[in-house]
Amino acid sequence: MTEPLKEQLSAFIDGELPRAEGELFVRQVPRDAELRAAANRYYLIGQAIRAEPSSVRRGFSDRVAAAVVRETPATGVAATVSAGVTAIARQLPGPRLVHWWKPVAGVAVAASVALAAILVVQNQQGAREVPSIPGVQSAQSGPATGPVVAQVTPHAQPRSTTNEPANPYVVPPKGNSPQAALTAARLASYVFAHSEYSSLPGRRNVVSDAASQDDGSVPAPAEGQAP
Amino acid sequence: MPIARRRTLACCVLFAAAAAGAAEDPRQLLERMNKALTERNYVGTFVQFANGRVSQMKILHRVENGRVTERLQSLDGSGREIVGTSDELTCYLPDQNKVLVEPRKDQGPLLGTLPSFRPELVEYYTVEAKGTGRVMRHNTRIVSVTPKDEFRFGYRLWLDEETAVPLKTQLCDADGRVIEQILFTEIAWPDRIPNSAFKPQLSTEGFTWVRADSSLQIPEIAPDSLLWRAIRLPPGFRLSASTTQPLENPSRPVAHLVYSDGLATVSVFIETNERGQALSGHATVGSSAAFSTVVDGHQVTAVGEVPPKTVELIAGSVQPSGRPTGASSRRP
Numbered sequence: 417m418t419e420p421l422k423e424q425l426s427a428f429i430d431g432e433l434p435r436a437e438g439e440l441f442v443r444q445v446p447r448d449a450e451l452r453a454a455a456n457r458y459y460l461i462g463q464a465i466r467a468e469p470s471s472v473r474r475g476f477s478d479r480v481a482a483a484v485v486r487e488t489p490a491t492g493v494a495a496t497v498s499a500g501v502t503a504i505a506r507q508l509p510g511p512r513l514v515h516w517w518k519p520v521a522g523v524a525v526a527a528s529v530a531l532a533a534i535l536v537v538q539n540q541q542g543a544r545e546v547p548s549i550p551g552v553q554s555a556q557s558g559p560a561t562g563p564v565v566a567q568v569t570p571h572a573q574p575r576s577t578t579n580e581p582a583n584p585y586v587v588p589p590k591g592n593s594p595q596a597a598l599t600a601a602r603l604a605s606y607v608f609a610h611s612e613y614s615s616l617p618g619r620r621n622v623v624s625d626a627a628s629q630d631d632g633s634v635p636a637p638a639e640g641q642a643p
Numbered sequence: 644m645p646i647a648r649r650r651t652l653a654c655c656v657l658f659a660a661a662a663a664g665a666a667e668d669p670r671q672l673l674e675r676m677n678k679a680l681t682e683r684n685y686v687g688t689f690v691q692f693a694n695g696r697v698s699q700m701k702i703l704h705r706v707e708n709g710r711v712t713e714r715l716q717s718l719d720g721s722g723r724e725i726v727g728t729s730d731e732l733t734c735y736l737p738d739q740n741k742v743l744v745e746p747r748k749d750q751g752p753l754l755g756t757l758p759s760f761r762p763e764l765v766e767y768y769t770v771e772a773k774g775t776g777r778v779m780r781h782n783t784r785i786v787s788v789t790p791k792d793e794f795r796f797g798y799r800l801w802l803d804e805e806t807a808v809p810l811k812t813q814l815c816d817a818d819g820r821v822i823e824q825i826l827f828t829e830i831a832w833p834d835r836i837p838n839s840a841f842k843p844q845l846s847t848e849g850f851t852w853v854r855a856d857s858s859l860q861i862p863e864i865a866p867d868s869l870l871w872r873a874i875r876l877p878p879g880f881r882l883s884a885s886t887t888q889p890l891e892n893p894s895r896p897v898a899h900l901v902y903s904d905g906l907a908t909v910s911v912f913i914e915t916n917e918r919g920q921a922l923s924g925h926a927t928v929g930s931s932a933a934f935s936t937v938v939d940g941h942q943v944t945a946v947g948e949v950p951p952k953t954v955e956l957i958a959g960s961v962q963p964s965g966r967p968t969g970a971s972s973r974r975p
Binding site for chain 1 (some may be wrong): 883888944948
């Protein structure tokens with residue numbers, strides 16, 4: 417990538433690129449894999465260089481600087497951004513969802529859209545021991561929480577307000593979907609249901625992932641057998 | 644200098660300082676931001692960086708006679724769009740020749756807002772005004788919400804000085820590392836947005852329209868399935884809601900518990916694992932984390948815009964209610 421393009425990218429990420437130049441640049445980013453990868457790297461670089469010293473640890477800055485020198489592939493940066501979880505899990509074998517949108521066993525339709533947001537599940541057989549973490553309160557003994565018993569709240573029935581659909585609707589058929597899709601759909605359903613209660617980032621996750629282009633290579637979560 | 648003039652000058656200085664202080668109050672700025680995102684008309688283009696992905700979107704948000712209409716359009720070439728009204732969300736997927744329709748149960752904007760910053764949150768977050776900056780040639784006020792421990796994420800927000808719309812938003816961990824960034828590259832606040840602006844530009848001829856069967860009656864979940872709770876929580880988290888969700892199979896709803904510290908939210912889903920397919924481990928969902936495990940033949944999954952260790956802690960401590968403390972088969 418050329419030096420002027422790098423400078424342009426850096427200015428863009430900081431919101432300092434002139435308007436016309438920014439518009440051109442924005443159109444270019446999603447279409448150019450190298451530029452997209454570089455955008456991620458420079459995004460981190462910008463954070464490391466420009467953030468207040470207290471908000472970015474030295475080690476992190478060093479790692480980013482080293483990544484710049486090495487021009488590591490985008491997956492390396494992604495690993496840094498997502499604290500390693502995604503990158504580690506990407507190395508694991510597992511079934512892939514070729515058609516994440518495939519209707520599955522009565523899945524709420526918008527939830528199936530959220531499948532695009534599922535990156536991966538780390539394959540871990542069996543139940544895990546929960547580590548003891550200092551500072552964690554006991555919900556049973558903690559004064560703030562008290563006895564916590566879930567109460568039944570009747571779920572609102574879905575409503576239809578579309579009077580004249582342009583085409584007939586089709587309810588997704590049941591029972592003819594791949595197991596992997598079913599499992600991924602379950603996770604997607606959780607994400608969608610959660611987004612109703614979450615604030616800024618959770619909501620955005622669902623809507624922006626639904627709207628953004630899927631590359632057709634979203635790995636399905638790994639499955640184990642119930643004990 | 645005469646005493647009267649000095650007093651006048653001192654009063655002016657005090658007044659100016661008070662006014663500046665009021666303008667800098669970060670909580671007020673956040674309230675203004677939520678109000679702006681909910682009540683204003685805006686049309687903008689933004690770029691989202693998260694999990695090594697770059698997405699570019701256009702958003703339209705209109706409030707007319709108290710009714711909100713929104714349109715989120717992907718600019719990545721796929722042509723995907725989401726149009727939201729007060730009643731439902733319609734997802735246009737031209738690359739798949741499909742349109743998905745989902746009833747909308749909440750009225751919040753697609754971009755989301757932050758909850759009101761309650762006084763007790765100061766125990767878990769530091770809210771600070773970080774001065775001013777410029778984004779996209781707009782003057783902005785910078786607000787930082789920093790978590791005080793590693794169980795939650797924080798935010799850095801660049802709010803337009805005039806409208807308080809967040810022109811740049813960063814989701815950060817406790818060390819200040821940026822998990823996700825949204826940057827508006829273009830934004831306008833029109834007084835009026837015509838109906839035609841919310842109509843998809845694509846033709847849906849030949850598309851399959853898919854929606855959940857609204858005629859299905861969702862049975863009440865067995866009470867025993869709802870009597871679950873997380874027995875260990877990060878400081879400040881409490882049960883804030885419990886409900887049932889039809890999710891995959893409306894005839895077999897799933898228990899849904901919501902834990903929140905007032906800003907961060909974690910959902911816990913508990914369902915009978917009748918299929919024998921167990922999810923176990925971590926997932927990354929955009930900027931959110933998920934963790935699944937199996938407890939007493941039930942699939943327990945926690946999802947939230949929090950660090951992975953938080954969802955693991957909460958999901959891993961979920962137990963059927965009434966079990967004596969420490970009696971879990973998974974914990975010593």
